[in-house]
Amino acid sequence: MAFKQFRFNIVLRVLLLTATCLALFITLNSAFTFTPILVAGLIIYQVWSLIRYVDRTNRELAGFLESIRYSEFTRTFQISDSGSSFDELNEAFNDVMKDFQQVRSEREEHFHYLQSIVQDIDVSILAYQRDGTVEMINPAAKKLFQVSNLRNINSLRSLSEKLTSTLLTINPGENKLVKVQDEEDILQLAIFATEFKVKDKVILLSTIKNIQNVLEEQETAAWQKLIRVLTHEIMNSIAPISSLSSTVEGMVKPYASGKKEMQEVDKETIIEIQAALQTINKRSTGLMNFVESYRSLTKIPEPNFAVVKIDELIGNVHTLMKKDVARKNIILVTSVEPDTIEVQIDEQMIEQVLINLIKNSVQALKGRLEAKIQIKSFYNKRGRPTIQVIDNGQGILDDVIDKIFIPFFTTKQSGSGIGLSLSKQIMRLHGGTITAQSKPNEETIFNMTF
Template identity: 55%
Template sequence: MGFNNFRINYITRTILLTATIFGFSFLWYNTNLTMTLILVGLLIVFQIVAMIFYVDRTNRVLNNFLESIRYSDFTRTFQVESLDSSFDKLKKSFNEVIQDFQAVRAEKEENYFYLQTVIQHIGIALIAFQKDGQVELINNATKKLFQVRTLHNIQGLREFSPEIVQKLLTIKHGENILVRVRQKDDLLQLAIYATEFRIHNRAIMLVSIKNIQQELDEKEMESWQKLIRVLTHEIMNSITPISSLSSTIQELMHNIINSFEALNIGKEETESLKEVEQAIQTIHKRTDGLLHFVNTYRNLTRIPTPNFTIFKVSRLLNNIRELHEKEIHEKGITCRVIVEPESLELSADEHLIEQVLINLLKNAIHALEGRENPQIDIMAFLNQSGRITIQVIDNGKGILPDVLDKIFIPFFTTKPQGSGIGLSLSRQIMRLHGGSINAYSKPGVETRFSLTF
């Protein structure tokens, strides 16, 4: 509407100016009215100046309006004095257009902040980067996973893991890969999925990264528990009758031998019966041993639900050391308990965690046999993620790399008299606490077991 009024106003001014010029020409050629000619001439000059001012003022308003659109500056407004003027109606139209742009911009900003909030809230690490590795977006889960405050280029993750950098820079659209990263205090199984898209002729790779180590451990433990349940059930069903029958036969044979000896029946027959009795005793002894063996492994499926309480970590660790003080002293081991801060408290089942630490300390003592200057450190602190971590560290013979990946598997042991249940039981206890247990070893230098809550 404002533009239509401007056009009408401009046409009207042009017609009036043309009519005035025509009147000036008529007076010039047909009359001698000098004063009238001067007045008409001044009127022409006034109309020309007024038109120039009118058009120039309109151009300035148009220029300001277009600059507001170009630079997205929608804070500017045009003052409207009276809607009777076509020029003011033009300003009103511009103001309405700017208000519409403001509404659209506000809606886009709301959507942007909404998406930003969603991205930052997601628990899966997200990274958007260009082909050269320049990072355009990361969320809080990424910072937490890689322990970084900012990330400008994928190369910045090289210190965390060179393999991660290589995989991210070479991953293709729609590809799923699994990367294993072993750190001193933790083991990560990272599932990486990539999607590629284009923005303003730029190729952007959006990558999601999730640590699935806990899920893998839980599935592995569930599988072992199912297997152990089946095996123990079948073995118990088979061995229990044998143990009962062998015990009964053993009593019968003992009574028969006593009867033979009382009646002074043939010596050879009595000796033969005693050999049979010894054989039955051996069978009974072995069946009892197998029953004890099976019952030991059934403990993996019978861990009680943790009874969570809040207790001082320093008290727990000092109790563990005092419990083994005699053995540690006899073997000349230096044992230190370090808790930082001293007031550190843990919410867990104290008895179950104590069982885990006793097992780890016994393993450490065993690993120090025959070592010079044996030493064990039991430490507790807050790790880089702010999570409570307890470590048992020794300078024993260590664990070989090919063995390190198997130590938490049920039935696996490197000890001649070991059952292979201690570390498996410890892992399951930590899983019930929502935590993890991991091992790091440099043979001959250091072995470190870390409990992370």
């Protein structure tokens, strides 16, 4: 008789086993010899059947756990003839398997997505250990290094010792620029590395991009801008010199050719020649000063780095400039948050940059009511120390703001056009940047980021 309920089945089997045991006891006291052996065999069979019946659930559970262990999520579980008490267990098993299937499917999709990116992206990617053992190299890296496979970073020494050393010694989060001469090709490689741990292995993931074309385009654009400015300044000086020298030559030519006698030179002619020569001298001096200014751009000394508190740096600049600013009815305020910000800089150089920015702000505030200059310092959203010089002056026009850091470019009548260019070079020597943003007649901000 088949019972549908697991509980009843267990109870029935236990009762039958008990009855059989009682029958064995009775037959042992009887005269029959074969009957006790038959009953004992029946008891053994009932115990084995009960254990097997109970263990079926354990086998299902063990199979479930094995499926999880070996990531085999295609199975379904059904403990049949076990009654309603196991329906929830069946359902729970199968729900868990479905959840695992979904998670595995999502992970596989994510893996294939990332794999497609790594394989198709035009940025070279290398994953390797500190000893140089390569874990992964994408097609872009193979193409860049002209290799079909790469087992160890040291194999790149034939291409470039510097590149190999940089890859092996680069620190996580660090950017490096390496120049590689590959036969007739020049590669300018920008390298960025990050680090992660897989089990017991520390893996460096480096991205490598050849930016030679970008650098050449930027260099060409910079030269074009510089040449335009140099041409403008030189032509401004050469044009009047050429014109005046031609005029003077025309005035003295009749006397030099003998058409006129030297005694006929009148005072007015001499005065005109003198004025022309003075103008030529003035423009020549101006041109010499311009060339000297250009030379000063190429002779910036190396910074003498030291750890400096921003609060003290800005305090010194405030003390230096407050009287000059106050005489022009300009309010100068400072703020440093937090006041513990420290940077490694050449204090005198950075002071000079700040003073130059403040002087520019003073000129921009000329004739402005409620004129105000703010010097602020803080950590920006990327955690980098930043100093801002802010004024509410006339501002900088959109078509000019991209040119203000070009050498000799100026919008001021008496400006030399080298102050902001020098400031930018100083910040570059400090590994930082200087940028400007402006809303004309509202606010102008110069950002110094270290």
